Amino acid sequence: MGVGMRLLQKINKAYLVSSAVVLAVCSTLLYFILQRQAQLEIDEELALQEELISAQIAQGQMPSFPLTDVRQLNSTARPSTMYGDSVVFDRLQLEHEDYRYLRSVKSINGKTYSIMVMDAHVGWADYYLTIFAVFLVMALLLGCTGLLVNYFAARSIWQPFFQNLKVYRSHSVSSGSPLQLQPSNVQEFREMQLALQEQTQRSRQEYLALREFTENASHEIQTPLAIIQAKLDRLSQYPISGEMMHHLALARDSVSRLSRINKNLLLLTKLENRAFEEKEQLDLRPLLQAQLDQMEDLFEMKHIALQTEISATALQANRYLIDILLSNLLANALRYTPENGKVSIRLSPERLEVANSGAPLTLTEDQLYARFKKGRANSGQSTGLGLAIAKGICEAHGWQLRYRYSGEEHHFEVRFA
Amino acid sequence: MKLLIVEDEQALREETASYLTERGYLCELAGNYAEAEDKMLLYEYDTIVLDISLPDGDGLQLLRHLKKHRPDAGVLILSAKDSLPDKLEGLNLGADDYITKPFHLEELNARINALIRRKSLSGTPEIKAGEVLIDTAAKTVHVRDEALTLTRKEYELLLYLILNQNRVVSQQAIAEHLWGNSYDMADNFNFIYLHIRNLRKKLRASTGNDHIKTMYGMGYKWESA
Numbered sequence: 001m002g003v004g005m006r007l008l009q010k011i012n013k014a015y016l017v018s019s020a021v022v023l024a025v026c027s028t029l030l031y032f033i034l035q036r037q038a039q040l041e042i043d044e045e046l047a048l049q050e051e052l053i054s055a056q057i058a059q060g061q062m063p064s065f066p067l068t069d070v071r072q073l074n075s076t077a078r079p080s081t082m083y084g085d086s087v088v089f090d091r092l093q094l095e096h097e098d099y100r101y102l103r104s105v106k107s108i109n110g111k112t113y114s115i116m117v118m119d120a121h122v123g124w125a126d127y128y129l130t131i132f133a134v135f136l137v138m139a140l141l142l143g144c145t146g147l148l149v150n151y152f153a154a155r156s157i158w159q160p161f162f163q164n165l166k167v168y169r170s171h172s173v174s175s176g177s178p179l180q181l182q183p184s185n186v187q188e189f190r191e192m193q194l195a196l197q198e199q200t201q202r203s204r205q206e207y208l209a210l211r212e213f214t215e216n217a218s219h220e221i222q223t224p225l226a227i228i229q230a231k232l233d234r235l236s237q238y239p240i241s242g243e244m245m246h247h248l249a250l251a252r253d254s255v256s257r258l259s260r261i262n263k264n265l266l267l268l269t270k271l272e273n274r275a276f277e278e279k280e281q282l283d284l285r286p287l288l289q290a291q292l293d294q295m296e297d298l299f300e301m302k303h304i305a306l307q308t309e310i311s312a313t314a315l316q317a318n319r320y321l322i323d324i325l326l327s328n329l330l331a332n333a334l335r336y337t338p339e340n341g342k343v344s345i346r347l348s349p350e351r352l353e354v355a356n357s358g359a360p361l362t363l364t365e366d367q368l369y370a371r372f373k374k375g376r377a378n379s380g381q382s383t384g385l386g387l388a389i390a391k392g393i394c395e396a397h398g399w400q401l402r403y404r405y406s407g408e409e410h411h412f413e414v415r416f417a
Numbered sequence: 418m419k420l421l422i423v424e425d426e427q428a429l430r431e432e433t434a435s436y437l438t439e440r441g442y443l444c445e446l447a448g449n450y451a452e453a454e455d456k457m458l459l460y461e462y463d464t465i466v467l468d469i470s471l472p473d474g475d476g477l478q479l480l481r482h483l484k485k486h487r488p489d490a491g492v493l494i495l496s497a498k499d500s501l502p503d504k505l506e507g508l509n510l511g512a513d514d515y516i517t518k519p520f521h522l523e524e525l526n527a528r529i530n531a532l533i534r535r536k537s538l539s540g541t542p543e544i545k546a547g548e549v550l551i552d553t554a555a556k557t558v559h560v561r562d563e564a565l566t567l568t569r570k571e572y573e574l575l576l577y578l579i580l581n582q583n584r585v586v587s588q589q590a591i592a593e594h595l596w597g598n599s600y601d602m603a604d605n606f607n608f609i610y611l612h613i614r615n616l617r618k619k620l621r622a623s624t625g626n627d628h629i630k631t632m633y634g635m636g637y638k639w640e641s642a
Contacts, residue, residue: 222497225519233521298596301608
């Protein structure tokens with residue numbers, strides 16, 4: 001799910017960053033609007049207080065309110081009204097506080113008065129902090145709920161996607177069943193599903209056409225080969241000269257080799273097309289034993305010491321391929337072990353190892369499995385496909401074929417994982 | 418013994434018939450589905466050699482049809498496809514054996530022989546060539562009533578040469594017969610030579626004759642006369 005979660009994280013990140021910006025802008029705006037409204041409110045109150053004071057003066061009283069200053073002016077100053085901010089030292093709290101004041105000069109009953117009323121700005125610094133705190137909490141809550149909503153909603157939305165990815169990954173065009181994808185109500189996913197299904201359908205059709213072609217090619221080649229072989233066999237029944245015999249023998253060898261190459265290439269193509277999906281529960285021991293019985297005389301005639309350590313090994317495998325894998329590994333050991341050499345075969349539920357004595361390789365391990373690579377001496381008329389096929393068969397079963405050279409022996413090991 | 422050879426490729430059909438006729442079989446030929454169907458329902462054959470890829474129909478369908486009407490007919494499938502599902506399907510439908518193209522005529526002959534021996538309860542399992550008598554049921558060999566001890570491979574080699582007697586049998590055919598064709602080692606003829614040498618030694622000691630003739634580079638031939 002790695003990539004999917006990263007996509008979610010990306011969306012979440014963008015969402016959180018934009019939320020933070022929006023919240024910051026809103027809180028700043030709120031701060032200024034509130035400040036302005038509060039100031040208007042204070043100014044109104046100051047104006048009202050000044051009106052009250054003026055009214056009292058007009059009735060002949062000399063008012064004395066806290067935070068007011070009323071003085072009679074001698075001069076005939078021009079009437080005015082002025083708002084302003086000032087700082088007053090608060091003796092109780094021992095700190096300076098912001099105050100708003102209104103100073104007006106007006107004449108009442110023919111006399112000129114200067115009236116100043118003041119009111120404290122209600123702790124702006126505190127407001128600022130309060131607003132900041134509220135918005136921070138809001139931001140956090142939004143972030144958290146956003147994350148939770150994304151996480152859970154996305155999981156249920158993405159679930160079919162991941163399910164389908166799994167199905168698609170394990171789908172093979174050679175399997176008989178069509179691709180079965182889970183439906184999704186997300187349009188993008190639906191489009192992708194449709195594209196995948198179409199693509200798979202097309203691949204399958206192409207695959208079937210290719211397989212048909214391969215099989216037809218096989219048929220077309222095998223039959224003429226059968227005719228050539230039969231005719232060469234027929235020719236060799238006639239009394240012929242030694243020279244002609246020699247030519248005939250060469251022709252026959254080549255036909256036999258061609259037919260083996262054709263057969264092996266077809267097998268490789270089928271392996272690549274994963275044409276061997278049928279697997280059954282098999283015990284490898286009797287199969288290996290049967291092959292060894294069949295080849296026993298061959299090892300004997302080459303004076304090869306055959307050492308076996310075979311235990312019962314039950315596996316899910318394709319019967320036909322197992323026979324080929326075993327015979328290819330054994331034939332390889334037989335071919336490349338020098339006279340009087342040694343071959344040891346070990347079979348356990350974990351692995352099969354075929355080791356044979358011999359000089360080190362002139363090929364790299366990769367070249368060993370490459371088609372038609374024959375680097376070793378006395379490879380004779382080997383088709384050079386045996387190990388490529390062995391590797392293909394191991395891959396078809398999800399096994400590993402490994403090679404190492406140690407103790408002057410070549411070790412081929414199949415690990416049944 | 419009467420055989421029906423169903424094969425669409427004329428050259429292969431005729432070559433096969435020609436060799437099997439030499440072996441003493443009475444061969445009838447069919448080159449397509451319709452012809453094969455007509456013949457196999459009309460006449461009785463000991464064995465039918467059936468190519469399952471025919472131009473005008475599915476050979477397996479033909480086999481199904483045949484088995485419904487003549488359940489005890491011996492059938493040997495010829496196929497260009499060396500694939501297990503085809504083989505299993507063929508055998509499940511009642512075929513007795515399956516051989517992949519290209520094949521050696523000697524191998525086909527040996528398989529037909531084995532099939533007929535398996536099928537006919539009345540027939541004798543013994544094969545005689547000169548003074549050599551092979552009991553294919555007990556897998557023993559006698560020379561003038563005296564038992565000859567052979568290894569399994571020597572026995573198989575002897576039987577193969579005798580079934581195809583008076584014919585040069587190629588080393589490739591022998592290798593495939595003895596070790597199967599999956600070993601990719603038909604070129605390693607030393608092994609055949611060694612078996613031939615041992616067999617010849619044993620036979621010469623008991624018969625005093627050398628029936629196995631070496632045809633340089635070509636193969637080996639059993640001559641009874």
